[in-house]
Amino acid sequence: MPEPSLQWRIPAIVEPPEWFVQAIAQHAPDSLVAYAAQLLWQRGIQQVDQLAGFLNPSAYQPTSPFAFGQEMQWAIERLQQAYRDGSIVGIWGDFDADGVTATAVLWDGLGQFFTQQKTLLYYIPNRITESHGLSRSGIDTLHAKGCHLIVTCDTGSTNLEEIEYARSLGMDVIVTDHHTLPSDRPAVTAIINPRYLPAAHPLAHLSGVAVAYKLVEALYETLPDVPQTPLEQLLDLVAIGLIADLVELKGDCRYLAQRGIEQLQRQATSATATRPGILRLLELCKRSGDRPTDISFGIGPRLNAVSRIQGDAHFCVELLTSRDT
Structure with a gap:
């Protein structure tokens, strides 16, 4: 049976109203006003109070x-x-x-x-031998190291049996994820998933790394005197994960992607780079x-290729978070 042919469906061009064009003129160069107004109107950005924050992250709350x-x-x-x-x-x-940028955000955040490698550990399943999500073998590994609390990122929402197993070992679980929700709330300490919104x-459209960032942001707000590094230094990692995961921006x-790209530009030159691994990646990418x-x-x-080729993605987290040149 022949496959049905696919055809592009191009929406009709709709000229935005003049009041909208005039509003755009306050934010865009004269040569781009008409184009920007039509593009934004057709994408559903049709309220004047949306424009400033959409075009300029400094105006977004x-x-x-x-x-x-x-x-x-x-x-x-x-x-x-736990602290x-x-x-x-x-x-x-x-x-x-x-997933690896979410892990890196939690590792740094x-x-x-x-204390990293003492009271803070991380575990990423092997793509080839373990696949996605929580597993008994991985939980056993963390339990053997004395772990009392597991914080997931970009995974875990539907791992009901594994969560129960962790609880049976005396381990609490906080899930941060953006994937499919379970039919019933899992037996976790907390589940932070934008699909509930x-x-x-x-x-509502946050990817795994952005959900992880929001968790760290909340901890920064409640214990503001503890962190020694500004929260904004995590935003380059957030932008990488958000854009690579193709979520709706x-x-x-x-906002996080815009701010993250600003931070990512600082990693492109050795004079301002704080993440030498990202500096090298940008050099290789030209x-x-x-x-x-x-x-x-x-x-x-x-980043995606590492686990596809060798299974183990721990190297990615080391690459993204290392400060060692």
């Missing part, structure tokens, strides 16, 4: 991480308890670009509150980090 509600509050309370007790926290990541919510997703395509056609595919 980012959404509080506590907009996730009680789940975020529970997660922060448990992390604060006070000096107990061991294990980050459970994933091996694609969104939670690393402001816990309304579709129009500014956090609207609301906070767009990119300057100033546009989304530098990620989608440069950095992202290279």
Whole structure:
């Protein structure tokens, strides 16, 4: 049976109203006003009060991480308890670009509150031998190292049996994820997943790395005297994961990507780079980090390739977070 032929469906050109064109003129060069007005109108950006924040991240008001509600509050309370007790926290990541950047965000971000390799560990399953999500063998590995709390990123929402197994070993679980929701809430300390939010919510389209960032942001807000490194230094990692995961760049997703690209540009020259691994990646890509395509056609595919070729993606986290030149 022959496959049906596919045809492009091109929407009819609709001229935006003059009041909208005049509003665009306040934000765009004269030569681009007509084009920008038509493009934004056809993409549904049709309210004047949306324009400034959409075009200029400095005019956007980012959404509080506590907009996730009680789940975020529970997660922060448990992390604060772990911080006070000096107990061991294990980050459970994933091996694609969104997953490894999410792991890196938690490694650097939670690393402001816990001691890396002592009270903070991370685990990424082998793509070839373990596949996605939580596993009993990985949980056993963290348990053997004395881990009392697992924080997932970009995974874990539907691992009900594995979560129960972790609980049976006396380990609590905080899930941060953006994938399919389970039919029933899992037996976790907290589950932070934007799929629980309304579709129009500014956090509804966050990828795994952005959800992880919001968790770290909430901890920075509640324990502001502890971190020694500005939260904004995580945004280059956030932009890489967001854009590589092809999520819809609207609301906070767009804001974080815009701010993250600003931070990524600083990694393109040795004089300003704070992440030598990203500097080297940009050199290999022959990119300057100033546009989304530098990620989608440069950095992202290279990060994704590591686990596809050798299974183990731990090297990616080391590459992204190392300060050693």
